[in-house]
Amino acid sequence: MGRDSLRQYRYFLKDSIRKKVDFSQTDQNRGVDVPPIEKPYQTDAVRIDLVKPGEWKNIAKVDLATAIGNRRSRRIYRKIPLQVEEVSFLLWATQGVRGKIVGGHAYRTVPSAGCRHALETYLAILNVEGIASGIYRYLPLSHQLLYEFSEEQLASKIVDAVFGQPYPGNAALTFIWTAIPYRMEWRYGLAAHRVIAIDAGHVCQNLYLACEVIGAGTCAIGAYDQEKMDRLLRVDGEEEFAVYLASLGRV
Numbered sequence: 580m581g582r583d584s585l586r587q588y589r590y591f592l593k594d595s596i597r598k599k600v601d602f603s604q605t606d607q608n609r610g611v612d613v614p615p616i617e618k619p620y621q622t623d624a625v626r627i628d629l630v631k632p633g634e635w636k637n638i639a640k641v642d643l644a645t646a647i648g649n650r651r652s653r654r655i656y657r658k659i660p661l662q663v664e665e666v667s668f669l670l671w672a673t674q675g676v677r678g679k680i681v682g683g684h685a686y687r688t689v690p691s692a693g694c695r696h697a698l699e700t701y702l703a704i705l706n707v708e709g710i711a712s713g714i715y716r717y718l719p720l721s722h723q724l725l726y727e728f729s730e731e732q733l734a735s736k737i738v739d740a741v742f743g744q745p746y747p748g749n750a751a752l753t754f755i756w757t758a759i760p761y762r763m764e765w766r767y768g769l770a771a772h773r774v775i776a777i778d779a780g781h782v783c784q785n786l787y788l789a790c791e792v793i794g795a796g797t798c799a800i801g802a803y804d805q806e807k808m809d810r811l812l813r814v815d816g817e818e819e820f821a822v823y824l825a826s827l828g829r830v
């Protein structure tokens with residue numbers, strides 16, 4: 580691998596790009612409308628109400644030091660379904676909205692550069708009590724789960740889309756985070772992409788810690804076939820594409 584290529588790709592990790600961006604020309608500063616906080620959906624789409632924070636009955640109180648100390652990547656799952664309340668907790672922990680929506684942004688349980696929150700959360704559900712297998716999407720604003728579609732042989736298709744890594748096939752569900760880059764580009768232009776990647780790390784870390792609380796385990800997955808994963812999610816691969824995954828289940 581040539582040094583030039585390494586240098587070129589290392590550039591992505593640096594914030595040098597910021598000095599090259601003319602921020603007066605970003606869409607935000609040109610007065611273009613702020614993009615939607617969450618991806619729009621058909622109003623007649625099937626939505627499942629999730630259990631709200633404060634209404635949880637079976638989420639254990641585990642102290643933070645214990646959760647952090649126990650955290651590890653867990654790739655072997657028992658075939659016991661997760662409960663809707665647990666899934667509600669995991670979604671809240673990773674993308675839940677806290678507080679008011681002000682000026683086109685909503686503060687959440689995770690930080691995000693400029694509060695742009697350019698990620699969407701899809702769930703490939705295989706084994707959650709009371710929810711049929713299929714692809715769903717979290718709606719942070721209403722704390723609901725949107726039914727996207729069902730997919731024959733979902734387990735084997737996810738495994739295939741992560742280059743044969745077996746754990747998503749045995750998981751109760753897999754989180755698949757996509758980016759809608761324009762949400763961040765609207766504010767930061769070419770300086771948007773590095774911070775989207777940084778944002779994804781916070782989200783997944785909260786998933787790891789939340790899993791420790793409910794007796795589940797997760798494993799981050801950064802190695803996947805981009806085109807297969809985007810096809811599986813039925814996203815266009817340009818304005819929205821997969822960036823990160825995490826399989827999880829009871830341990």
Ligand SMILES: Cc1cc2nc3c(=O)[nH]c(=O)nc-3n(C[C@H](O)[C@H](O)[C@H](O)COP(=O)(O)O)c2cc1C
Pocket residue numbers: 650651652653744798799800801802803
């Ligand atoms: C960005 C990222 C991508 C990862 N991708 C994968 C993956 O594709 N497959 C996998 O089995 N583990 C993956 N992991 C998990 C790491 O292998 C794991 O975090 C590491 O071995 C340390 O183990 P620990 O998480 O138990 O501390 C990934 C972790 C991160 C943070």
